[in-house]
Amino acid sequence: MENKKVEAIFIKDGLIKKIGSKEKIMKLKTKDTILIDLQGKCLMPGFIDAHSHITAVARSMLLIDLSGAKSFNDIIKILRIYIKNNNIEKEKWVMGYNYDHNNLKEKVHPTKEVLDKVSVSHLIAVTHASGHMGVVNSLALEKLNINEKTKDPIGGRFGRKAGTDEPNGYMEEVAFRDTIQNKNIHSKEELAKAYKKAEMLYASYGITTASDGLLDEIGFHLLENLAKENKLNLDVIGYISVESKNNYQEYLNYYNHFKIGGFKILLDGSIQSKTAYLLKPYKDSDKYGYPVYSDERLKEIILYSLRNKMPLHAHCNGDGASNQFIKCFKNTIEKNNIKNTYRPVMIHAQMVNKKMILEMKKINMIASFFPSHIYYFGLVHLQNLSNRAYLLNPLKDAVDNKLIFTMHTDAPVINPNILESVWCAVNRKIKNGVILGKNEQISVYDALKAVTINAAYQYFEEKSKGSIKEGKTADFIILDKNPLKISKNDIKNIKLLETIKKGITIYQV
Numbered sequence: 001m002e003n004k005k006v007e008a009i010f011i012k013d014g015l016i017k018k019i020g021s022k023e024k025i026m027k028l029k030t031k032d033t034i035l036i037d038l039q040g041k042c043l044m045p046g047f048i049d050a051h052s053h054i055t056a057v058a059r060s061m062l063l064i065d066l067s068g069a070k071s072f073n074d075i076i077k078i079l080r081i082y083i084k085n086n087n088i089e090k091e092k093w094v095m096g097y098n099y100d101h102n103n104l105k106e107k108v109h110p111t112k113e114v115l116d117k118v119s120v121s122h123l124i125a126v127t128h129a130s131g132h133m134g135v136v137n138s139l140a141l142e143k144l145n146i147n148e149k150t151k152d153p154i155g156g157r158f159g160r161k162a163g164t165d166e167p168n169g170y171m172e173e174v175a176f177r178d179t180i181q182n183k184n185i186h187s188k189e190e191l192a193k194a195y196k197k198a199e200m201l202y203a204s205y206g207i208t209t210a211s212d213g214l215l216d217e218i219g220f221h222l223l224e225n226l227a228k229e230n231k232l233n234l235d236v237i238g239y240i241s242v243e244s245k246n247n248y249q250e251y252l253n254y255y256n257h258f259k260i261g262g263f264k265i266l267l268d269g270s271i272q273s274k275t276a277y278l279l280k281p282y283k284d285s286d287k288y289g290y291p292v293y294s295d296e297r298l299k300e301i302i303l304y305s306l307r308n309k310m311p312l313h314a315h316c317n318g319d320g321a322s323n324q325f326i327k328c329f330k331n332t333i334e335k336n337n338i339k340n341t342y343r344p345v346m347i348h349a350q351m352v353n354k355k356m357i358l359e360m361k362k363i364n365m366i367a368s369f370f371p372s373h374i375y376y377f378g379l380v381h382l383q384n385l386s387n388r389a390y391l392l393n394p395l396k397d398a399v400d401n402k403l404i405f406t407m408h409t410d411a412p413v414i415n416p417n418i419l420e421s422v423w424c425a426v427n428r429k430i431k432n433g434v435i436l437g438k439n440e441q442i443s444v445y446d447a448l449k450a451v452t453i454n455a456a457y458q459y460f461e462e463k464s465k466g467s468i469k470e471g472k473t474a475d476f477i478i479l480d481k482n483p484l485k486i487s488k489n490d491i492k493n494i495k496l497l498e499t500i501k502k503g504i505t506i507y508q509v
Contacts, residue, residue, distance in 0.1 A: 006019050006020075006043075006468050007020065007021050007022050007025075008020060008021060008022040008024070008025035008026070009025065009043075009468065009474075010025050010028045011474045011503045012503075013503075014473060014474055014502030014503045014504070015471065015472070015473060015474055015502075015503075016468065016469065016470055016471065016472050016473070016474050017470065018470060019468060019469070019470055038478065041478050041479065041480060041497065042478065042479040042480075042481060042482040042483070043476050043477070043478050043479075044448070044452070044468075044476065044477060044479065045452045045453070045465070045466055045467055045468060045475060045476065045477075046206060046207065046208030046209070046452075046465075046475035046476055046477050046499065046500070046501070047205070047206045047207045047208065047418040047451050047452065047455075047477065048207070048208070048209045048406075048451060048452060048455035048456055048459070048461075048465060048466060049202065049207045049209060049210045049211045049408065049409070049416060049418070049455070050211065050368045050406035050407060050408040050450075050451070050454075050455040050458055051211050051213045051313070051345075051347050051368050051370075051406075051408035051409075051410060052210070052211050052212070052213060052408060052409050052410055052411040052412075052416055053131075053211075053212055053213050053214065053219075053410070053411065053412060054195075054198055054199070054202060054210045054211065054212050054236060054411070054416075055195065055198075055212050055215065055218070055219035055222050055223065056131070056212075056219070056411075056412050057198040057201065057202075057411050057412045057416070058191065058194040058195040058197070058198035058222070059186070059191065059194065059218070060097055060098075060412045061194045061197055061198060062186050062190060062191075062194050063095045063096060063097045063127075064078060064079060064082050064094070064095065064096040064097070065096070065097065065098055066078060066096045066097060066098050066099040066126060067098040067099075067100075067129065069099050069103075069104065070103065070104060070105060071104055071105040071106065072104065072105075072106055072110050072114045075096070075099060075110060075114070075115075075118075075126065076114065076115075076117050076118050078096065079094060079096055079115075079118040079119075079124065079126075080118055080119075082094065082096075083118070083119060083122060088122060090121040090122060091121065091122065091123065091139070092122060092123065092185075093122075093123045093125065093140075093183070093185040094118070094119070094122050094123065094124050094125070095125045095126070095127070095185065096124075096125070096126040096127070097126065097127040097129075097412075098127070098129045098412075099126055099127075099128060099129065100128065100129040100130075100272075101128070101273075102272060102380050109128070109133070109135055109159070109170050110126065110135050110169075111135065111159070111168045111169050111170060112135070112136065112137050112138045112141060112167070112168055112169030113168075113169075114135075115135060115136065115137035115138075115140075115169060116137050116138050118137065119137070120137070120138065120139060121139070122137075122139070123136070123137070123139055123140040123143060124136060124137040124139070124140060125137075125140055125180050125183075127180070127181065128273070129413065130269075130270040130272055130273060130413060131181070131410075131412070131413055132172060132173055132176065132269045132270045132273060132275060133170065133171065133172035133173070133176050133269075133273060133275075134170075134171060134176050134180050134181065135159075135169045135170050135171070136169050136171070136179075136180060137169060138169070140169075140180075141167055141169060144179055144180075146158060146167050146171075146179070147166075147167065148164070148165040148166050148167070149165075150167065152175060153174045153175050153178065154174065154292070154293075155173055155174040155266075155290070155291070155292030155293065156171070156172055156173035156174030156175035156176065156177070156178075156292075157171070157172055157173070157175055158170070158171050158175050159171065159172075172269065172273065172275055173266075173269050173275055173292065174292065181216075182216040182217070182218065184218045188222075188225070191218070191222050192222070192225070192226060192231070195222060195226060196231070199232070199233055199234055200507065201415070201416065202234060202416050203233070203234065203499045203501075203506050203507035204496065204499070204507050205415070205416050205417050205418055205419070205496065206418060206419070206477035206479075206496045206499050207234065207416060207418060207499075208234060208235070208465075208475035208476075208477075208499065208500075208501050209234065209235040209236075209237065209455075209456075209459070209461075209465065209475070210234045210235065210236045210237070210416075211236070211237055211238075211239075211408070212236060212237070212238040212239065213239055213264055213313065213347065213410075214239055214240075214241065214264045214266075215238040215239065215240050215244075215246075215260075216241075217246070219238070220238065220240065220244070220246045220248075221246075223236055223238060223258050224246075224251070224258070226258070227251075227255050227256040227257065227258035228256070230256045232256060232257035232258055233257070233501060233506050234257065234501065234506075235254065235257050235258075235259075235501075236257060236258050236259075237259055237260075237261040237459055238251075238258070238259070238260050238261065239260070239261055239262055239263060239264035239313050240260060240263060240264065241263070241264065241265070242263050242265065242301050242304055242305065248260040261311060261459060262305070262310045262311030262312060262313060262342070263301075263304075263305045263310050263311070263312050263313070264312075264313045264314075264315070264347075265292075265293070265298075265301055265312065265313075265314050265315070266292055266314075266315040267291060267292050267293065267298070267314050267315060267316050267321040267324060267325055268289055268290070268291060268292060268315070268316060268317055268318050268320065268321035269289060269290075269317065270317055271317050271318065271350065271351075271373075271377070271380075271381055271384055271385065272377050272380050272381075272384070274287050274289060274384060275289050275290070276289045276317035276318035276320075276321065276350075276351075277289040277290055277291045277317075277318040277320035277321040277324070278318040278319060278320050278351070279318075279319045279320045279323060280388075282384050282385065283383065283384055283385060283386045288320065289318055289320065291320065291321060291324060295324065295327075295328055298324065298325070298328045299328050299331060299332050302328060302329055302332045303332050303336060305342070306332070306333070306336075306338050306340075306341070306342065309340075309342060310342065311342045311343050311344060311345065311460075312342070312344045312345075313344070313345040313347050313368075314344070314345070314346055314347060315347045315348060316346050316347065316348055316349060316350075317348045317350050317351070318350075318351055319351035319352065319353065319356075322346060322349060322351060322352045322356055323356065325346060326346075326356055326359050326360060326363075326365070329341070329344060329363055329365065330359065330362075330363060333363065341363050341364050341365070343364055343365075343366055343457075343458065343460065344363070344364075344365045344366070345365070345366045345367075345368050345406075345458060346360065346365060346366070346367050346368065347368050347408075348368070348369070348370050348373075348410075349367040349368065349369055349393075349405075350369070350370065350373065350392045350393055351388070351391070351392065352367060352394060353391070353394070353397075354394075354397050354401065357394070357397055357398055357401050357403050358401060360403060361401065361402065361403045366403075366404050366405060366406065366454075366457075366458050367398055367403060367404075367405040367406075368405065368406045368407065368408050368458065369393045369395055369398075369405055369406070369407050369408075369425075369450075370393065370407070370408055370409070370410055371393050371395065371407055371421055371424040371425040371428070372409060372414055372417075372420060372421050372424045373392065373393065374392065374393060374424055374428050374429070374430060374436050374437075375420075375424050375429060375430055375431060376414055376431070378430030378431065378434075378436045379430055379431060379432065381436075382430075382436075389436060389437075390436055390437040390440075391437060391440070392436070392437065393425075393428075393437075393440065394437075394440050395407075395425055395440055395441075395442045395446075395447075395450075396439060396440045396441060396442050397440065399442055399443075399446050404454055404457060404458075405450055405454060406450050406451065406454045406455045406458050407421045407422075407425060407447065407450040407451055408421070409421055418451050419483070419491060419492060419494055419496070420492050421447075421451065422444065422447040422448060422451065422483065422491055423488070423489075423491040423492035425441075425442055425447040425450070426441055426442060426443065426444050426447050426488045426491065427441065427488060427489060427491075428440060428441050444483050444484055444488055444491065445484060448483065448484075452466045452467065453466035453467045454466070473502055474500065474502055474503040475500065475501055475502065476498075476499075476500040477496060477498065477499050477500070478496075478497045478498040478500070479494050479495065479496055479497065480494060480495040480497055481494050481495075495509070496509070497509050
């Protein structure tokens with residue numbers, strides 16, 4: 001985005017060799033040069049995915065989509081039909097994903113009794129659309145050895161029947177991730193095939209550098225194997241847990257398009273499910289959500305990442321979590337006299353305020369916002385936060401205070417549609433058309449910077465990606481319209497025609 005307009009580009013060996021006027025660039029033509037006339041279409045840098053979960057997107061393609069379910073009966077019916085049509089053997093796992101209790105007639109999560117109506121002889125599990133919680137049936141609880149004596153882990157909990165310790169099948173945050181979310185029921189070949197579909201999905205949205213914001217064992221080895229087989233087309237930057245036992249040091253630089261970018265931690269949950277950690281309680285409630293780590297443990301993790309010179313990305317939805325991350329980071333670097341913070345990133349940063357933004361800027365902490373939350377979950381946020389919802393994703397405050405920020409989609413929570421993120425950031429409309437926080441709307445140009453050059457900076461790749469500049473990688477997209485020249489309301493209707501990675505077309509309509 002350093003050059004707002006370029007007339008012609010000369011590409012060779014996957015790099016931008018020269019930019020300038022058409023007359024100037026045509027002088028470089030040889031008999032082997034291929035000439036491409038865009039005929040008025042818009043070419044711009046490829047989108048850089050600041051945070052999503054591409055291996056989870058791949059795995060979701062092998063699961064049963066419950067996004068259309070409007071009631072418990074719908075969930076039961078969809079899962080029953082899948083079992084019947086696919087002749088699933090008894091005691092095999094059947095996994096659905098993408099249900100949202102906010103969209104169900106019952107307005108609550110299902111329980112083991114609901115899923116037992118699907119089957120008592122199959123292991124049934126369903127994952128919430130947020131990816132922060134899920135539910136299993138009675139047989140799955142038995143096989144997972146979750147019972148009355150099972151204690152809630154730090155940073156998570158198991159649902160219980162009212163007045164008892166008996167699990168009701170619901171589990172959230174750490175309890176969910178450590179039992180169901182990271183369970184693999186698919187073969188290496190199935191995962192590899194699904195990944196190629198996910199990669200093409202990302203390319204269809206103009207993404208040339210993808211993210212995996214928290215690689216578990218399955219995701220790490222999937223990308224490692226694909227890299228070793230040289231089967232990755234997009235650059236993929238993965239983030240791992242500080243407890244990871246994988247030999248990530250081999251991948252601190254790109255190996256056949258795959259590298260590890262740093263460590264990832266989750267400090268709270270989601271606002272939709274009231275597990276995000278807030279400084280003030282949710283509307284009409286005494287609930288504040290809860291933190292995943294104590295301050296002391298968080299400081300240990302921060303110091304470990306800094307001493308290993310690894311960028312730390314922290315999931316923070318609530319202002320309580322954001323405040324904890326900033327406070328503990330500042331305390332750690334001051335106590336240990338550390339100067340280089342390695343560009344830590346606050347993922348989501350939905351409830352940061354101006355004071356927090358100024359503190360983040362002092363320690364070179366980047367905010368990666370999730371503006372699509374406004375459109376997809378704005379109504380729920382209004383229910384849970386009341387007027388505080390108008391201040392979510394304060395992008396204009398970040399612009400005004402010169403805080404470097406990026407934007408992301410958190411796929412598979414939603415599709416990795418970057419142009420839609422831009423539309424959300426500049427319009428801030430929720431599904432009923434109401435504008436949620438007009439004062440936080442930003443310009444189209446600032447939104448595009450967030451998903452190109454700023455995202456490259458987040459990944460320490462600003463010298464090689466993110467803008468049209470001589471010497472940089474030839475990662476481009478071609479759009480049917482220039483987002484800077486049309487009504488901001490029409491941005492989400494722009495058609496992506498082509499995605500180019502290192503000068504080679506990897507997607508074309």
